[in-house]
Amino acid sequence: MTRPLRQAVGAHYGWKDWLAQRVTAVVMAAYTVLLLGIALWNGGIDYALWKVLFAHGAWKLATFVFMLALVWHAWIGVRDIWMDYVKPVGVRLLLDVLTVLALVACIGWTIQILWGGK
């Protein structure tokens, strides 16, 4: 009986992070260009237009997807900074945890803004 060869070393998450960093970047760039296009098309954004825009279900979803991409992107980037400059493992773990908590809180905040009612 033959079994597939097992990878003996490495967690193999490096390439996934590399790819995620690029995919999330493209998502955020697309949202940025879209928002800029809406602003230029309408010759600026006043309160009324801003309200109408954020009342749209599609825009809420697009904004939510943007924020998910941003948080994922920021996690990889900030984690890399801690990995490069913070050598003591305990301190780095603490910073990692604080980073994750802050980013998860940002997602909660985003949900409150988008679907918080009123």
Next chain:
Amino acid sequence: MSTLDRPQPKPRPVYLNLVAIRLPLPGIVSILHRVSGAALFLFAIPLVLWAVQASLASPESFAALQAAFAHPLAKLLTIGLVWAYLHHFCAGIRYLLLDLHVGDDLAPARRSSMAVIAVSLALTLIVGVRLW
């Protein structure tokens, strides 16, 4: 030949004096990519979330926010973060292109890093002038 006859490897210079190191242009773009990313994480994310929340709450809070951002210090901070976003954006596009092997020879890579610095500064200037 025994190991003793082998020429000793020259001691390599360990030279990490950050003030004395002269980074090539692509290196400057790279470290600015990191610095701008850190600034966006620390300042732009909470500030923009707060601003969007306030701007959507009521016409009064929208107006109050506009008034708050009319302060010169707020404008300076905004211009700084706009630069961070633009630099991160332009440098990011350059990295995506390099990944696709577009312009990854030495000369074009130097030119494109110059372009990233110039375009993000020029766009920041346009936004800054409009803001002020």
